[in-house]
Amino acid sequence: MSQSRHIVIIGNGISGVTCARNLRKLDSGARITLISGESKYFFSRTALMYVFMGHMKFEHTQPYEPWFWEKNRIDLKEAWVKQVDFEGKSLLFSSGEKLAYDALVIATGSKPNKFGWPGQDLIGVQGLYSKQDLELMEKNTQSGVQRAAIVGGGLIGIEMAEMLAYKKIPVTFLVREKGFWDNVLPKEESELVSRHIREHHIDLRLETELKEILSDSNGRVRAVITSIGEEIPCQFVGLTAGVTPNIDFLRNTVLQVNRGVKVDEYFQTNIPDVFAIGDCAEFEKPPAADRRNIEQVWYTGRMHGETLAYNLCNKPVPYRPGVWFNSAKFLDIEYQTYGTVPPTWDESQVKSFYWEHASGKVCFRMLMNSSGQILGVNNFGFRLRHELMDRAIREKWSGGKVMARLKHANFDPEFFAPYYIEIQNAFKTEIGGHFHLAKKSFIQKLFGASV
Amino acid sequence: MKGIEKLGLGLFLIGLIVFLIIPFLGTYTLSEDLVLAKTKDIHQEKMAEILEPMYGKEYGSSFSFLAAFGENFGTYNDQLKSQQLWDQVIWDDYSFALAFSALQSPVRENPWLYFGLSIGLAVLGGFLYNFRQYQNEPAGIKNNGIFHSSLKNKGLIGMLTGSFLILFYVVLYWFPAYLVNLVWMVSPISEILSGNPASQWFLYGLIYTLAIIVMGIRMFRKYRGNKYQQLRTASVMFFQTAFAFLIPEILVLLNQPYFDFKNIWPLDYDFFYDYQISAFLSGGGVGMFMLIWGILLIIVGVPVFTYFFGKRWYCSWVCGCGGLAETVGDPFRQLSDKSVKAWKYERVIIHSVLVLAVVMTVVTIANYFSGFSFLGNVTNQLHSFYGFAIGSAFAGVVGTGFYPFMGNRVWCRFGCPLAAYLGIVQRFKSRFRITTNGGQCISCGNCSTYCEMGIDVRWYAQRGQNIVRSSCVGCGVCSAVCPRGVLKLENGPEENRINDLPIIIGNDSIKINL
Numbered sequence: 029m030s031q032s033r034h035i036v037i038i039g040n041g042i043s044g045v046t047c048a049r050n051l052r053k054l055d056s057g058a059r060i061t062l063i064s065g066e067s068k069y070f071f072s073r074t075a076l077m078y079v080f081m082g083h084m085k086f087e088h089t090q091p092y093e094p095w096f097w098e099k100n101r102i103d104l105k106e107a108w109v110k111q112v113d114f115e116g117k118s119l120l121f122s123s124g125e126k127l128a129y130d131a132l133v134i135a136t137g138s139k140p141n142k143f144g145w146p147g148q149d150l151i152g153v154q155g156l157y158s159k160q161d162l163e164l165m166e167k168n169t170q171s172g173v174q175r176a177a178i179v180g181g182g183l184i185g186i187e188m189a190e191m192l193a194y195k196k197i198p199v200t201f202l203v204r205e206k207g208f209w210d211n212v213l214p215k216e217e218s219e220l221v222s223r224h225i226r227e228h229h230i231d232l233r234l235e236t237e238l239k240e241i242l243s244d245s246n247g248r249v250r251a252v253i254t255s256i257g258e259e260i261p262c263q264f265v266g267l268t269a270g271v272t273p274n275i276d277f278l279r280n281t282v283l284q285v286n287r288g289v290k291v292d293e294y295f296q297t298n299i300p301d302v303f304a305i306g307d308c309a310e311f312e313k314p315p316a317a318d319r320r321n322i323e324q325v326w327y328t329g330r331m332h333g334e335t336l337a338y339n340l341c342n343k344p345v346p347y348r349p350g351v352w353f354n355s356a357k358f359l360d361i362e363y364q365t366y367g368t369v370p371p372t373w374d375e376s377q378v379k380s381f382y383w384e385h386a387s388g389k390v391c392f393r394m395l396m397n398s399s400g401q402i403l404g405v406n407n408f409g410f411r412l413r414h415e416l417m418d419r420a421i422r423e424k425w426s427g428g429k430v431m432a433r434l435k436h437a438n439f440d441p442e443f444f445a446p447y448y449i450e451i452q453n454a455f456k457t458e459i460g461g462h463f464h465l466a467k468k469s470f471i472q473k474l475f476g477a478s479v
Numbered sequence: 480m481k482g483i484e485k486l487g488l489g490l491f492l493i494g495l496i497v498f499l500i501i502p503f504l505g506t507y508t509l510s511e512d513l514v515l516a517k518t519k520d521i522h523q524e525k526m527a528e529i530l531e532p533m534y535g536k537e538y539g540s541s542f543s544f545l546a547a548f549g550e551n552f553g554t555y556n557d558q559l560k561s562q563q564l565w566d567q568v569i570w571d572d573y574s575f576a577l578a579f580s581a582l583q584s585p586v587r588e589n590p591w592l593y594f595g596l597s598i599g600l601a602v603l604g605g606f607l608y609n610f611r612q613y614q615n616e617p618a619g620i621k622n623n624g625i626f627h628s629s630l631k632n633k634g635l636i637g638m639l640t641g642s643f644l645i646l647f648y649v650v651l652y653w654f655p656a657y658l659v660n661l662v663w664m665v666s667p668i669s670e671i672l673s674g675n676p677a678s679q680w681f682l683y684g685l686i687y688t689l690a691i692i693v694m695g696i697r698m699f700r701k702y703r704g705n706k707y708q709q710l711r712t713a714s715v716m717f718f719q720t721a722f723a724f725l726i727p728e729i730l731v732l733l734n735q736p737y738f739d740f741k742n743i744w745p746l747d748y749d750f751f752y753d754y755q756i757s758a759f760l761s762g763g764g765v766g767m768f769m770l771i772w773g774i775l776l777i778i779v780g781v782p783v784f785t786y787f788f789g790k791r792w793y794c795s796w797v798c799g800c801g802g803l804a805e806t807v808g809d810p811f812r813q814l815s816d817k818s819v820k821a822w823k824y825e826r827v828i829i830h831s832v833l834v835l836a837v838v839m840t841v842v843t844i845a846n847y848f849s850g851f852s853f854l855g856n857v858t859n860q861l862h863s864f865y866g867f868a869i870g871s872a873f874a875g876v877v878g879t880g881f882y883p884f885m886g887n888r889v890w891c892r893f894g895c896p897l898a899a900y901l902g903i904v905q906r907f908k909s910r911f912r913i914t915t916n917g918g919q920c921i922s923c924g925n926c927s928t929y930c931e932m933g934i935d936v937r938w939y940a941q942r943g944q945n946i947v948r949s950s951c952v953g954c955g956v957c958s959a960v961c962p963r964g965v966l967k968l969e970n971g972p973e974e975n976r977i978n979d980l981p982i983i984i985g986n987d988s989i990k991i992n993l
Contacts, residue, residue, distance in 0.1 A: 034892050042922070050896040072922040073925045074921045074922075074923055075921075075923035075924055075925070076920075078622075078923065078924075078925060080625050081622075082622075082623060082624040082625050082627040082628070083620075083622040083623070083625060083626070083925065083928070083960075084624045084626060084924055084925065084928050088924045088927070088928045089923065089924050090924075091922045091924065091937055091938070092819060093819065095734070097821075105693065119697070148904070195621050196623070227617055255981060273959060325733070326921045327919075327985060330918075330983065330987040331985065331988070332903060332982075334982060334983070334986055334988075334989070335986065335988045335989060338988070338989050343989050345989060346988065347988050348986075348987045348988045349985065349986060349987065349988075350985045350986060350987040351985065353917070353918065353919065353985055355919050355921075355964060356963075357962040359617075359964065360618065360619030360620070361615050362962065362963070362964050363918070364963070364964055368985075411916070411964035411967070412964075413916060413917070414916045414917025414918060414919055414984060414985075415916075415917050415984060418917065418984055419987070429684055438765075439914075439916055439953060439964060439967050440967075441705070441706075441707045441967060442707055442957070442968065442969075443706035443707050443710055443957050444705075444706055444707070445706075475706075475710055476706060477706040
């Protein structure tokens with residue numbers, strides 16, 4: 029490949045870093061610069077909560093030691109980009125410095141949504157996305173917070189609630205929807221999570237919106253008013269009603285943007301040699317039927333970076349994500365999903381099988397099409413094997429075949445309760461099918477946990 | 480902290496303080512009869528003469544007694560040494576035996592009372608503190624605040640704890656004569672088990688076992704809901720109590736050789752020493768069984784079990800050092816160094832110790848079969864060097880004393896020759912691996928942070944690669960702390976155990992022909 033082309037990546041999150049790493053693997057000659065004002069070294073954004081709760085130090089969230097970047101000749105530039113001169117192919121930093129590029133990758137991620145609530149910029153009101161947000165949250169919750177309110181029931185909201193619980197700060201959790209995260213989770217799963225949130229003594233208020241944030245005389249939050257007019261005294265407010273592409277510095281330029289930077293399926297923007305990946309990219313059309321125009325997940329960011337790096341060094345291929353997967357952890361309950369499980373479905377087209385353990389903390393759902401082939405699964409409180417579920421969905425296994433192999437799909441540690449036997453049993457009763465129930469091994473019978 | 484936990488902590492601290500005060504109690508009076516009774520025939524006459532100035536004098540503390548002993552005894556030896564009369568020098572160290580018998584103290588009079596007030600209170604307090612931890616919380620990962628803790632994140636309390644442990648080990652190994660009160664205190668227990676008075680090693684074994692049990696209870700609470708952790712904790716508690724502590728003592732009671740059936744050469748570095756071999760050979764059928772059992776463990780047990788289960792079958796389910804690390808050491812697991820640099824040091828040091836242990840043993844055996852004509856003196860020098868540098872300083876002082884500084888597996892990771900041997904088998908011929916669950920890793924770093932062996936688990940997991948590392952002891956904590964269900968300890972076919980995924984599962988854009 030070209031000997032000295034300079035590829036500049038704005039943003040050192042998972043998309044930008046994956047892109048840089050794969051570029052280096054494919055092209056040993058290119059000059060690669062990775063820019064971030066947030067943090068010199070790449071860190072795992074999803075792990076910020078663990079730093080707050082004392083599970084890790086910030087440096088533990090950095091997947092690569094400092095020598096890694098030097099060894100792979102990836103230049104790190106700690107600066108904020110103020111402006112891009114697309115015609116002159118150069119960047120202007122807030123320091124006044126400039127940097128020329130041959131190819132530009134925009135991977136600037138997201139920022140927390142703010143919907144124009146009165147008082148949203150008061151002291152003690154914040155989102156949680158960046159390293160700076162974490163530092164701010166540590167400062168904001170250091171003392172004098174008797175209660176906190178969290179607005180918006182998504183993954184960051186529940187993380188924030190868990191973080192505040194660590195500091196023994198009582199939390200009121202305002203969620204607009206009827207059920208927790210019910211724009212993603214079906215009713216039963218949403219209820220399962222809601223119950224668990226309450227088990228942790230978090231005051232979860234469903235179908236409740238934020239109307240206004242009230243200030244004390246020092247410009248600090250003192251209370252929130254909800255949509256039903258209730259005033260809840262609180263000294264900290266977390267705004268976690270989703271995120272939006274972080275591209276303000278690119279608006280009103282020749283670059284075509286909408287909510288995010290507009291790209292085609294090759295991550296190509298309207299300007300040659302300028303690309304966008306990760307949270308900040310907006311596809312002209314969704315990359316697959318069950319996908320959205322903007323993909324704001326760790327895993328998709330990684331795939332974007334992987335694919336674009338390949339495209340910058342080879343004959344470009346269109347971005348084709350495979351079977352969808354995702355995971356999260358709600359306080360103590362782990363969640364994984366493989367394939368397509370929307371919150372609601374047309375019952376004439378889609379058959380749902382749902383099993384829940386008596387504890388109310390473990391469940392499994394499988395959706396099948398009208399011919400009984402698997403579309404996707406949700407599993408809570410136990411783990412499933414990605415490779416096997418990916419294959420099952422890709423090869424359109426029948427529900428019965430999935431059940432027959434459920435023991436092999438199980439990814440829980442050894443000696444854990446074999447929930448799969450109960451699931452198989454329930455499937456046989458409700459749906460039927462010709463498969464044998466898995467048997468406990470002798471060792472499992474002797475020492476293992478029981479369901 | 481609730482009332483009962485505060486009470487527990489209070490009792491533990493009182494017990495600890497009493498334990499620390501006990502060595503300073505009582506007086507020491509030496510008589511000729513005692514000296515004659517406690518020294519070897521060949522030294523009796525000489526020792527009785529050397530120590531004559533001390534007879535009948537009452538020394539108020541172990542310090543003054545041992546100072547006087549050192550002065551008299553040292554003067555005699557130094558004189559001989561300066562005249563190079565090496566064969567007349569008395570090399571035996573009688574300080575412990577003489578201090579032990581010269582002691583008059585309330586502890587010696589009332590051992591059970593002092594035992595109750597020190598170790599008893601500490602154990603009771605530890606139990607009360609631990610037995611209902613997290614009672615009103617759902618089961619789950621309990622790592623809150625670890626890096627905000629002074630004890631667990633190298634703060635002042637951590638430094639003090641580490642210094643205390645180091646001091647304890649130094650005194651235990653090299654100055655046990657200062658601990659005779661404590662040894663008298665546990666002597667009645669030793670009498671019950673083996674019919675013999677206690678030694679400092681019995682004292683150590685007792686404390687070690689009790690510590691594993693009390694902190695094992697903590698593990699049961701901390702990892703509630705995680706059967707793997709529960710079972711392996713129960714396993715190390717059992718093997719320590721039964722195999723390392725009780726059975727060897729009972730064997731002595733039955734007039735059989737003292738033997739720990741689960742200790743394996745080269746961790747058990749003196750297994751092939753001449754005095755061990757003669758103990759086995761003179762031990763009749765039982766002794767012969769011990770010898771064969773020990774050799775079978777080395778040449779069959781280690782490779783076969785490690786092939787099927789990985790080295791975890793030993794390191795985190797059976798081993799005594801592992802047992803202490805996994806219970807008492809668990810609060811410090813996050814302090815291990817994860818850098819590549821540390822890994823480089825680890826490989827050089829641990830394999831050097833293995834080579835040293837093997838060379839020493841080969842020389843010992845050659846010497847034995849040549850009727851002690853081959854390198855006779857060198858063997859002894861090697862033994863004393865190894866015993867001092869590796870057996871005591873590395874495994875004991877550094878291995879445990881450094882828990883609060885470098886994590887709970889310093890010895891297992893950098894020093895244990897058996898771990899090195901198990902690790903070679905695990906790396907090259909085993910069905911064990913930690914499977915990475917496709918593309919689910921989010922690089923958060925919990926796995927690497929809580930890996931006691933300092934393995935950068937995330938390095939592999941975020942690439943979708945399985946983790947196959949010689950040092951992994953299979954504690955399973957990476958799998959437990961992973962928030963996305965990415966890691967699973969498994970035994971499976973060797974094929975594809977080490978995998979490489981250029982494109983992580985879930986991305987169909989790029990087709991690569993492998």
